[in-house]
Every structure is written in structure tokens, then in C-alpha cells.
Amino acid sequence: MGTALVYDEEMTKYKLLWVDPACKIEVPERLTVSYEALVKNGLCQRCVSIPAREATEAEILLVHSEEYLEGVKKTPYMTLEDLKEFTLQYGDVYFHPNIYHCAKLAVGSALQLCDSVMTGKVRNGMALVRPPGHHSMRSAASGFCVFNNVAIAARYAKQKYGVKRVLIVDWDVHHGQGVQYCFEDDPSVLYFSWHRYEHQKFWPNLRESDYDNVGKEDGAGFNINVPWNKVGMKNSDYLSVFFHLLLPVAYEFCPELVLVCAGFDSAIGDPEGEMCASPDIFAHLTHLLMNLAGGKLCAVLEGGYNLTSLPQSVCQTVQTLLGDPPTRLSDLGAPCESALESLQCVRSAHRQYWSCLRQAAGLPDSHVSAKRIRSAGGEGERTEVGEEEKSAEEQAWPEPPQRVSPPVRCALVLPGGEAPPDGCEQISSREELHPLMLTKLREHFQSELDNCSALASLPSLMTLVEKMEKNEIRNGLAVVHSVTMAMMCVLQHVGDAPSSRTLVVCVGGGSVGSHAREDGKTLTVQISSEDTEKPTGKFYVPVHLKKGCGDASGFMQALLGLLLPLGYQYNPDLVLLVQMPNAGVCGGVWQQLVGVLQGFAQGHVLVLMQEGEQARVGPTASTLLGDPAPPLEHPLQAPLPEDVEAVETLRSRLQSDWSLLQNTGESTA
Ligand SMILES: COCC(O)(O)CCCCCNCCCN
Numbered sequence: 001m002g003t004a005l006v007y008d009e010e011m012t013k014y015k016l017l018w019v020d021p022a023c024k025i026e027v028p029e030r031l032t033v034s035y036e037a038l039v040k041n042g043l044c045q046r047c048v049s050i051p052a053r054e055a056t057e058a059e060i061l062l063v064h065s066e067e068y069l070e071g072v073k074k075t076p077y078m079t080l081e082d083l084k085e086f087t088l089q090y091g092d093v094y095f096h097p098n099i100y101h102c103a104k105l106a107v108g109s110a111l112q113l114c115d116s117v118m119t120g121k122v123r124n125g126m127a128l129v130r131p132p133g134h135h136s137m138r139s140a141a142s143g144f145c146v147f148n149n150v151a152i153a154a155r156y157a158k159q160k161y162g163v164k165r166v167l168i169v170d171w172d173v174h175h176g177q178g179v180q181y182c183f184e185d186d187p188s189v190l191y192f193s194w195h196r197y198e199h200q201k202f203w204p205n206l207r208e209s210d211y212d213n214v215g216k217e218d219g220a221g222f223n224i225n226v227p228w229n230k231v232g233m234k235n236s237d238y239l240s241v242f243f244h245l246l247l248p249v250a251y252e253f254c255p256e257l258v259l260v261c262a263g264f265d266s267a268i269g270d271p272e273g274e275m276c277a278s279p280d281i282f283a284h285l286t287h288l289l290m291n292l293a294g295g296k297l298c299a300v301l302e303g304g305y306n307l308t309s310l311p312q313s314v315c316q317t318v319q320t321l322l323g324d325p326p327t328r329l330s331d332l333g334a335p336c337e338s339a340l341e342s343l344q345c346v347r348s349a350h351r352q353y354w355s356c357l358r359q360a361a362g363l364p365d366s367h368v369s370a371k372r373i374r375s376a377g378g379e380g381e382r383t384e385v386g387e388e389e390k391s392a393e394e395q396a397w398p399e400p401p402q403r404v405s406p407p408v409r410c411a412l413v414l415p416g417g418e419a420p421p422d423g424c425e426q427i428s429s430r431e432e433l434h435p436l437m438l439t440k441l442r443e444h445f446q447s448e449l450d451n452c453s454a455l456a457s458l459p460s461l462m463t464l465v466e467k468m469e470k471n472e473i474r475n476g477l478a479v480v481h482s483v484t485m486a487m488m489c490v491l492q493h494v495g496d497a498p499s500s501r502t503l504v505v506c507v508g509g510g511s512v513g514s515h516a517r518e519d520g521k522t523l524t525v526q527i528s529s530e531d532t533e534k535p536t537g538k539f540y541v542p543v544h545l546k547k548g549c550g551d552a553s554g555f556m557q558a559l560l561g562l563l564l565p566l567g568y569q570y571n572p573d574l575v576l577l578v579q580m581p582n583a584g585v586c587g588g589v590w591q592q593l594v595g596v597l598q599g600f601a602q603g604h605v606l607v608l609m610q611e612g613e614q615a616r617v618g619p620t621a622s623t624l625l626g627d628p629a630p631p632l633e634h635p636l637q638a639p640l641p642e643d644v645e646a647v648e649t650l651r652s653r654l655q656s657d658w659s660l661l662q663n664t665g666e667s668t669a
């Protein structure tokens, strides 16, 4: 299934007609440079083009009041003076004779996108629209917004398709107060927003944009505000909030549709955000949301005012929606102190609503200290010399690297005679194993080697690895006689390269062999129900879950809160995912794991399975081919206290080596 792109150049045909410093950044060129970049990068042509349409009045009234609509309806016929007069009643917004028409097209574009995804015409998509929407309220325009495109789309999806749970992720750098007001008492719509806040000193300067606004009445817990109290937030700050807050809650919420208020003023260079995240961060934010809701994701443009970083960010988002592998993010450091304080405040404010946030017993309740932080204005900040002097416009950043999709997406090594699933290539080679490799294997696997079939698939496996190294193949799956033998072969082969870094993920118990050396060429994370005898080290992380991989919530907690931060910070060039014999991992979680891991190493994921576990070849191959993992069962049970304890213990032990594991501020230590 494809990716929809909804765009109509009519929405470029309105602009600011008078002097207003607050509004001059919202220009038609925002849309044209974004669309032209999609065309230039050949992305537009790969999308399914869906026409915009005008929203009907009934659709607009899903969110807005009659009197507000009646007022806006008059603007096409207003003189310039009347338009100015009409505008004065609202904040940081302007009207134009054609803006009502464009606002209806913006809503209609979001609804067209929604229809295309909900009817299965496409898997996901993006609507490039203006005027944006997330600030507009039931009876008021605000912040360049006239109608609340995404809020209307959420109500529309619930009404027309009976969607029971909608997740709205607002990564725009401003708080979408219009969306918050719309759904704050509604438990069927989970609204998540991060936003520049600076202790209420930043627009729209609302007390209710702070982290302690968790929603009201039945909606308590379903409104998540992450205030950025400092500018200069980076990729690691954004990813930390995804790993330690948004993703665990999103998986527990188990949405049937994901809507993104895709504002790109949170990227580097933007005059509004003054943040420092690179445009390719949106490739990863999109990727991390794509396995929710069976992949049903609708991204609707909100803000973004730097005409260089905006199109780059739009292209990064669309390219991920199309299934291209995200770029590798290098030198991800620790989240900054201010981000950690905000993260900790939000987690503690929401702990009572989400079982995934239930911390290990006994950890200090950080709420009180957070109050102190808020009043004190949060000292102790990122003070790289020189960053302050540069204005947003003066910021420089590298063009995001090309994201090339290898000619073959997925290749399989299967036991003799088996046919590969549709869409996959099969690899079988008759070459002999390299003598040195044979010697190495004899050292460790004398007994197995007597069984001649033990070596059968290894030459093919080596060929597969070589093709991945040459980027001829993106990912692969091998069904072998012995996964530990195959693992050693692969690591022996890739280990020769000087700078190779392999993330080894072992699902299930059993010895992972001596490869887990401490030279940094591998980082092994083993998730199982066994207490492995190997001690935890910086490069060997045994995650002991009471029910091993059989318990979805424990596994997801380990995946999101441990494996993802470790993997992103390690930044491997290959991911080796090993299903140990009799791992007992439940299907849904396995496919989530296969899906999420493809965000690393430009998608170079190699899955090893043992003969006899063939049942999983089909589902694994479909996820490797880019099909979204099916949703986990709803509701996700609360993680076992022992599992919470185990993950927390590992995090506190490892976070000095792996700072992306941090999710609490020092200030409460
Ligand atoms: C949904 O609209 C997208 C948006 O969130 O980017 C709108 C921002 C309005 C910003 C209003 N203050 C501007 C002050 C000028 N420095």
C-alpha cells in the first residue's frame, strides 16, 4: 500500500496584506518550497496524489461554533479595513479575502487524507496545507490558524469510521491549545504536545500548557504537555521524550489511528523554535510512530518558517512514510538537564494514569521538586559557548544525507527446498566456508559440527551478509541449524572491518557465546526469562523479564525504555536479531521489534531463526518488507513489578555509560 500526498496550490493564494511583525513569517512560500522539494527529490512522484477538497460546513462544525463560522464566512467580502478590524479580535493571526477558501481546503485536505488511510486506499500520508490549525479554537482564530484541521479530522474519523482511539502527536514547537481544549475531557483522543514554554514566557503564554495539565474529568491522563523551558533542544532531547514517555504511553493507549500535527518549527534554524534538532530527526520520529495503529498515520502540516529546514524536514517525513530507511543519527549525547526535568515532571504527573510509567517502588516522587524547578526557573543548563550568539537564521547544519533504498529490500536463506514468501529474494550459494571460519567454528562447536547439515546454510548466510555490506540488500532473514553458530559466523565476518558496530539483539535465553567482548564492536542486549551467568557490562546487557518474551508489556518496556536508547546511542551499522531456540516470544511483540529495529543501521537488519521455528518466517518477512506490525492487544496489561524493577535497575546501572537512558533530572538526586 502506498503513501498519499494531498496538496493544492490554491492554498498558497493568500498572504499578509498589512504590516504585522508577529505574522510576517507565515508566507505562501512555505508551501511552495516544501512541495517543490518533494518534486525535486522524486518523492512527490512516488506518492499517491490525492486531491484537496473544501470541507463542508457540517465538517467544520464538528469543532467550531456556528457564530465563529458565520463570522469567517463574511471575510471574503470584506474590505481591507474590515479585514483588519475582524482580525483584531484574535491573536497572532491575519485574514485575507481568500483565506476562508484556503481554510476550507486545509480542513478538506486533512479529511481526504483521513479517508484514504481509513479506507485502505493508502497506508499513510501527508497533507501539505495552510492555514495551519492546531491553535484555532471553537470560536476563535489564533496563531495563523483559522479552522483546526487535525481536531476536525479526529472527530471526523470517530464519527465516520467509528475509530475508538485516536492519538494526536503534535511535534510543532508551539502548544496546540486549540487541540487541547477540544479533547481535554475526551479519553478517546490522546493529545501529546511538546512546545517551547520557558516557564510561560513563550507564546501563547498559557498556564494550561504546562505539564500538570493532564486533561479533565474522563479525559484525565489523555492530555500530555511537555514544556521545553529552554531553547536549543537537540535530537537526543526529542528522542528521550519518545523513548521514555510518548511511545510507552502510545503503546498502552493502542490507538486505531495516528494523526500528526506536523509542525517543523521544532527543527534547527527556525526563528520561532530556536531549537537545534536536525531535519532528519523527523525521519526517526515518523518511523517510531509507524508501527502504531497498524501503520495508519496521517501527517498534517502545521508550522515551520525557515525556508531551508522546512522542506528538508518535510522530505525526511515523507520519505519515511514511503518506507525508505532513516539516516543514521550520529553522536547522540545525553538529553539536557532542562529536558530531563520536564520529562520527569510529565512522567510523574501522568504516573497515576499510565501503568507503563509506574516507576519502581521507592524512587523519589519528583513532583514536589519539579514545582521547585518551575518556580526557580530551572537553572543548570546547556552552555555550549557560542550557541547563544548565533540567531536561528545564522545556524548552519549539514544537508541530510541521501537515503538510498537498496535494489533488494529483503533476502532469505531457507532450508533446502522451501520457497521464499512473495517479495523476498532467496539466497543459496554452494561456496565452501572460509577455512579460517571453519577453524573458528571447530574451536567452539566441535560436537555440532559432526552433524554435516550444521554448516549447510552458513555459506549462503555469508553471501547474504556480503550483499548487505555492499548495500545490494537492505535486510534479511536466515533459518539456520544453529543460531549461535550462525551468530558467531556473522560476527566473525563483520568483525574484521575496523569500525564495524553490530547491535546484537537476542530474544530468548541461552548462551550467546563469547562474541560479546568488551571492544565495542558489538553491543548485545539479551531479553529472556533466565538469569544469565554472564555479568552485565557496557556492551552486554542481559534483560531478565519474569515471563521472558511472553509478556508483551514487560517486553515493550524493555524495548522502548532500554533497547531503543541503547541502540540509538550505539548507532550500529548492522542489527543482528536472533530468535534463540524456544524463546516463546509472542508474535505481536516480535513483529513490533522487527519493525522498530529497522530505524537503525539504515535498515540493515539480519534476523536469525533456528530450523523448526519456520512459522514465523512469513510475518517476519512481511515486516522486513515494510508492512506495519499489527497492533498489540488492547489493553496492554500493566508490566509486572519485577520487570519494572529489572529495567529500572539496568537503567540506573548503565546510564553513566549510555546517557540516552536517563529519564530523570539530577536535581532530584
Ligand atoms: C499552527 O500554526 C503553526 C504555528 O504553531 O507554528 C503557529 C505559530 C504562531 C506564532 C505566533 N507568535 C508569533 C510571534 C512572532 N515571533
Ligand SMILES: [Zn+2]
Residues within 6 Å of the ligand: 172, 173, 174, 263, 265, 272, 302, 303, 304
Ligand atoms: Zn508552531
